[in-house]
Amino acid sequence: MLRGLEIRDMLIIDRLDLSFQPGLNVLTGETGAGKSILLDSLGFVLGWRGRADLVRQGAEQGEVVAVFDLSAGHPARAVLEEAGLPAGDEVILRRINGRDGRKTSWVNDRRVSGEVLRALSDTLVELHGQHDDRGLLNPRGHRQVLDAFAGVGPLMGDVRTAWRALGQARRARQDAEARLAEVAAEEDFLRHAVAELDKLDPQAGEEATLDAQRRAMQGAVRVRGDVARALAALSDDGAERLLIDATRWLEDASDGVEGGLDGALSALGRALNELGEAQQGVERCLDALDVDPHALEATEERLFALRALARKHGVLADDLGGFADDLRARLSALDGGAAGIASLKQDEAQAQAKYDDAAAGLSAARREAAGRLDAAMMAELSPLKMERAVFTTCIAPGEPGPEGADSVAFEVATNPGAPSGALNKIASGGELSRFLLALKVCLARGTSGVTMIFDEIDRGVGGATADAVGRRLRGLAEGAQVLVVTHSPQVAALGGHHWRVEKKVADGATLSTVTPLSADARVTEIARMLSGDTISDAAMAAAQSLLAG
Structure with missing residues (x-):
C-alpha cells in the first residue's frame, strides 16, 4: 500500500x-x-x-x-x-x-x-x-493476464520444467552432431595419426631413457680407442715384453755381480705381477666398452622418431601416449557417433512429447478460463451500459516457449455484428475506460x-x-x-x-x-463538480445526496 x-x-x-x-x-x-x-x-x-x-x-x-x-x-x-x-x-x-x-x-x-x-x-x-501501455492495453501481457485469472501456476511449472528438459536434450543432440561433424572433417588425419602412433607405441619416460642410453654409447665409442691403445702398450708387444727382456738380461748378469741385482730382480717380478693385474682390468673395461654399432643406430632412430612425432603434433614426447588416447577417443566417437546421435534424437523426441503434453494441458486450461473470463466480462459490462458489446479472449497457436505455445489477445466488438479488434483499436475513450474497468474487476479478485x-x-x-x-x-x-x-x-x-x-x-x-x-469540504467539491464555478443550493443538495449513497 x-x-x-x-x-x-x-x-x-x-x-x-x-x-x-x-x-x-x-x-x-x-x-x-x-x-x-x-x-x-x-x-x-x-x-x-x-x-x-x-x-x-x-x-x-x-x-x-x-x-x-x-x-x-x-x-x-x-x-x-x-x-x-x-x-x-x-x-x-x-x-x-x-x-x-x-x-x-x-x-x-x-x-x-x-x-x-x-x-x-x-x-x-x-x-x-x-493511455496505459504498461498494463491491460498491452497485447504482449494478455497471456499473463489470462494465466493469472485461470490460476494455472502448477501447470505452468510443469511446462517450464518440460521446456528446460527439452532444451537440454536439444542442446545435447546439437552438440553431439557438431562434434561428429568436426571429427568427420578430419577423419583421414585421425586414422593416419593413430596408425602412426600405434606403430611407434611411445611410452611415458622413454625419451629420457633413450637419450641416456645414446649418450652412454656415444661416450663409450669415444674412449674405447684410448683404452685399446693402453692395453696394447701393456701387452706382449709393449711394457710386458720389455719387462720380461729386462728380467732375462739381469738374471744372466746377476752371477757376475754377486747379488747386486737381487733387489732389482725382485722389484721387476712385482712389477710384472702388477702389470698383469692392470692388463686384466683394462681388458675388462675394454670388453664393457664394446658397443654394437647397430644398437646405437637403433637407439638413435627411435629417439629421433619420438622427437619428430612430438614436434609434428605439437606435444611433449612424454605426452604422445595421452595424445594418442585422445585421438583414439575421437575416432571411437566417430565410429559410434551415428548410434549415439540416434539415441540422443530419441531422448529429444521423448522430451518434445512431454513438453507437447504439458503445453496441451496448459492450453486446455487457458481455453476453459477464456470462456469463464468472457462470461465474467459480459456480466460486468452490462451494468456499465455496454450490454451490447462483446468481449472475446482469442487463443491461437504461438511460438513454443517456457510459458506454452499459445498466443493470447483480448478483442472487443462494441456492437453486435461489428468487426472485433484489439481493445485500444476498436473502443472509443469512454468505452475503453469501461472495458478496462470491467476487465480489472474480473482479474482483481483475490x-x-x-x-x-x-x-x-x-x-x-x-x-x-x-x-x-x-x-x-x-x-x-x-x-x-x-x-x-x-x-x-x-x-x-x-x-x-x-x-x-x-x-x-x-x-x-x-x-x-x-x-x-473534510466532510463539509467534500460536499462543496462535489457540488462544484456538478454545477461548475457557481455552486447552487440544488448542487449542494445533490452533492449531499450522492455522498449519502
Whole structure:
C-alpha cells in the first residue's frame, strides 16, 4: 500500500506531502490543476519512462519520495532480496532528477538502478487508463493476464520444467552432431595419426631413457680407442715384453755381480705381477666398452622418431601416449557417433512429447478460463451500459516457449455484428475506460498488496453509468488500495478519502497544491463538480445526496 508521497520542485509543485489510506482514494480538480503532474511524479519515483522536463523552473533538482507498506508475503520482498536490499515492513523509494537531466535512485537508502525500481514498481503499483501501455492495453501481457485469472501456476511449472528438459536434450543432440561433424572433417588425419602412433607405441619416460642410453654409447665409442691403445702398450708387444727382456738380461748378469741385482730382480717380478693385474682390468673395461654399432643406430632412430612425432603434433614426447588416447577417443566417437546421435534424437523426441503434453494441458486450461473470463466480462459490462458489446479472449497457436505455445489477445466488438479488434483499436475513450474497468474487476479478485491507480477511467461516462463505475472501483478497493483521478461526481462521492488538486498563482509563480478534504469540504467539491464555478443550493443538495449513497 502507498502510505506516503513527498514531492519537491517537480514542474509546478514546489513542496507536497501526501498521506494515503487503504480503500478508495479519489483526487479531483479542474482540468490543468496538476493531477497528471501528481501521477507523473509518482511514475518518476517508480522508474517509469515519462516526460523528461520534470524539474520546476528555477530549481536545481526535483525529488520524489514514496513510502509503501509491505505485507508479510508481498512479492516486493523477493525483488528486494534478489537485489541485495534490506527488506522490512516498508520500502522507501527516493529519486532525484537534476537540472542537467541526470537521475539518481535509492531504495531503503541504497543506491539502485532504474531497472531495480521498475522491477519493484511492477509489484507495488498498477496504472490503468486510456493511455496505459504498461498494463491491460498491452497485447504482449494478455497471456499473463489470462494465466493469472485461470490460476494455472502448477501447470505452468510443469511446462517450464518440460521446456528446460527439452532444451537440454536439444542442446545435447546439437552438440553431439557438431562434434561428429568436426571429427568427420578430419577423419583421414585421425586414422593416419593413430596408425602412426600405434606403430611407434611411445611410452611415458622413454625419451629420457633413450637419450641416456645414446649418450652412454656415444661416450663409450669415444674412449674405447684410448683404452685399446693402453692395453696394447701393456701387452706382449709393449711394457710386458720389455719387462720380461729386462728380467732375462739381469738374471744372466746377476752371477757376475754377486747379488747386486737381487733387489732389482725382485722389484721387476712385482712389477710384472702388477702389470698383469692392470692388463686384466683394462681388458675388462675394454670388453664393457664394446658397443654394437647397430644398437646405437637403433637407439638413435627411435629417439629421433619420438622427437619428430612430438614436434609434428605439437606435444611433449612424454605426452604422445595421452595424445594418442585422445585421438583414439575421437575416432571411437566417430565410429559410434551415428548410434549415439540416434539415441540422443530419441531422448529429444521423448522430451518434445512431454513438453507437447504439458503445453496441451496448459492450453486446455487457458481455453476453459477464456470462456469463464468472457462470461465474467459480459456480466460486468452490462451494468456499465455496454450490454451490447462483446468481449472475446482469442487463443491461437504461438511460438513454443517456457510459458506454452499459445498466443493470447483480448478483442472487443462494441456492437453486435461489428468487426472485433484489439481493445485500444476498436473502443472509443469512454468505452475503453469501461472495458478496462470491467476487465480489472474480473482479474482483481483475490489480488492484494498492489496499489491500483485509475487515471480518468470514467472519462466519457456519466449518470447511472458513472455510478456503476464508482461502485466497481469501491468494490476493488475493499481490502486493497485504489487511487482514482476523476472528473465524475458520482465516482468521487463513493471514495473513502478525498483530495482536491488546485492550481494557484503566488508571487508570479504558478503552483499546484493537493488538499485533503473534510466532510463539509467534500460536499462543496462535489457540488462544484456538478454545477461548475457557481455552486447552487440544488448542487449542494445533490452533492449531499450522492455522498449519502
